[in-house]
Amino acid sequence: MSKLERLLNLTAALLATPRALSAEELRERLDGYPDADESWRRSFERDKDDLRAMGIPIEVTNVLGTNPPIAGYHIDKQKYGNAPRLEPDELAALHLAASLVRIEGLGEATFWKLGGASDNNPDNEVIAELPSDPNLGPLFEAATNRRQVHFDYAGVRRTVNAWRLSFARGRWYLSGFDHTREDDRLFRVDRIESTVECGDPYEGDPPDRPILLRGWELGDGDPIETRLKVDTSQVGWATNELGDEHIVERFDDGAAVFSLEVRNIAAFVSFVLTFLDHAEVLSPPETRSAVVTKLDEYLSRHPSGAK
Numbered sequence: 106m107s108k109l110e111r112l113l114n115l116t117a118a119l120l121a122t123p124r125a126l127s128a129e130e131l132r133e134r135l136d137g138y139p140d141a142d143e144s145w146r147r148s149f150e151r152d153k154d155d156l157r158a159m160g161i162p163i164e165v166t167n168v169l170g171t172n173p174p175i176a177g178y179h180i181d182k183q184k185y186g187n188a189p190r191l192e193p194d195e196l197a198a199l200h201l202a203a204s205l206v207r208i209e210g211l212g213e214a215t216f217w218k219l220g221g222a223s224d225n226n227p228d229n230e231v232i233a234e235l236p237s238d239p240n241l242g243p244l245f246e247a248a249t250n251r252r253q254v255h256f257d258y259a260g261v262r263r264t265v266n267a268w269r270l271s272f273a274r275g276r277w278y279l280s281g282f283d284h285t286r287e288d289d290r291l292f293r294v295d296r297i298e299s300t301v302e303c304g305d306p307y308e309g310d311p312p313d314r315p316i317l318l319r320g321w322e323l324g325d326g327d328p329i330e331t332r333l334k335v336d337t338s339q340v341g342w343a344t345n346e347l348g349d350e351h352i353v354e355r356f357d358d359g360a361a362v363f364s365l366e367v368r369n370i371a372a373f374v375s376f377v378l379t380f381l382d383h384a385e386v387l388s389p390p391e392t393r394s395a396v397v398t399k400l401d402e403y404l405s406r407h408p409s410g411a412k
Contacts, residue, residue: 125177320372328366
């Protein structure tokens, strides 16, 4: 086990416990340390020092019910910065990642609200730099504090309940409920056309599952309900990729029909073509014709492919 994994496990354990844990209790719960007593103690002390150097507030109090008193360890979540809807292991991962990944324009205060800190890496070792955007700061603040945001997107003024910021395919995305469209939407941050303004807090919690970052779901148009039939040999892979909740019909031979919401037809066509001749778009006509057109273009450039 790497030292990074050890630090992650130790942080998660100290966050998850409702009471202070003694060194022996932590030794029983955590893997990756040496077996010998003295070696274990030295490694444990070094790990505690490293976490404190990164800004994680490990506190020492007596373990409840011990006489004579035994020192115990825990992390005060209020001092740590308790991000909404994050489990202890997610908080730990975020903090360690924030120490190693620099996002230009986001200060330490923002990362503390999310459960980590950006500038507490003692050796200033950065393993990656993520693309910056001037709107990332207010969007992180809004998602953390569950506030609405206002901005221009695709030529329309939007009011959005900011749920989550995600990074995929080299881009930042904001997911949330768009009051202007009265629908859940996903926005590419670099396509926001104005300065983001934070608004009032919104009621309720974000959904448990984030909006998935599939290519055909990225877009601002109204979703097109599309039915895709997948042959028996590919149903297992398609179900794993799309989820069995999207299956609307099954056939005796094992084939299945999936119902999907498509906002980006070009991206959906690319996905369908990965099945070769093992999938067929049943409806609607515009999506089906887009696949046919793409195949015709390919065959016109590669006549031998028609064999």
